[in-house]
Amino acid sequence: MTMSSEDFEIRDRHTPDAAETGAGPVIEETGWGYIIRETDASQSLRAAGSVAGRFVGAILLLAAAGLWLMPDSVYGAELFGIKLAAMVMFSVLGGYFFWAGRNALHPEYRIDLEHHEIRIGQRSAGNGFHQSARIDFANVSSVFLLRSKDHRPTRLFLRLADLNTGLEITAGSRVRMEALKQRLTDDLTGQIHQPVVRQLGRHQRVAA
Numbered sequence: 071m072t073m074s075s076e077d078f079e080i081r082d083r084h085t086p087d088a089a090e091t092g093a094g095p096v097i098e099e100t101g102w103g104y105i106i107r108e109t110d111a112s113q114s115l116r117a118a119g120s121v122a123g124r125f126v127g128a129i130l131l132l133a134a135a136g137l138w139l140m141p142d143s144v145y146g147a148e149l150f151g152i153k154l155a156a157m158v159m160f161s162v163l164g165g166y167f168f169w170a171g172r173n174a175l176h177p178e179y180r181i182d183l184e185h186h187e188i189r190i191g192q193r194s195a196g197n198g199f200h201q202s203a204r205i206d207f208a209n210v211s212s213v214f215l216l217r218s219k220d221h222r223p224t225r226l227f228l229r230l231a232d233l234n235t236g237l238e239i240t241a242g243s244r245v246r247m248e249a250l251k252q253r254l255t256d257d258l259t260g261q262i263h264q265p266v267v268r269q270l271g272r273h274q275r276v277a278a
Contacts, residue, residue, distance in 0.1 A: 094242025127168025
């Protein structure tokens with residue numbers, strides 16, 4: 071497998087790097103590899119948004135169903151157009167909120183160095199793991215970063231051999247993403263790497 075360290079950089083030379091320092095993903099070390107996930111605070115916010123979105127969406131969909139089942143005689147023929155418009159609006163908004171609620175949670179990525187695979191899924195409230203996808207290391211062609219010209223965080227992607235676009239893994243400060251990118255590149259190619267904490271410490275010493 072051929073790996074590259076390609077960076078797609080969209081940045082103005084006169085503009086400071088986005089999110090030079092600050093929050094980033096949690097790297098949870100395990101016996102078989104490591105887990106890339108959001109911070110506990112971010113997960114809590116997304117979980118609350120997920121519940122709220124599905125609740126509001128369900129209410130709006132029920133309202134649309136109620137309008138559909140209600141006899142036309144209650145409104146009269148002259149109000150049928152208003153009823154139909156309201157039903158469509160509730161259906162569209164309800165569907166959107168419900169969809170947004172279901173997709174509010176960000177997946178975590180388990181980098182398994184023993185089985186040479188990346189497992190993608192959601193962590194449940196009981197600390198269980200529900201896997202939704204699996205990627206073999208051999209199917210990853212490159213790891214790259216996308217830097218923005220504004221102050222948004224640097225984003226880290228995997229480019230898969232059978233996809234034209236990249237799969238976004240996480241986002242954070244430039245220094246943290248560069249260190250994590252190097253670690254992923256080394257792990258996917260089987261090279262020896264330094265721990266992310268040591269790499270970050272080196273960058274911090276240089277910056278100091």
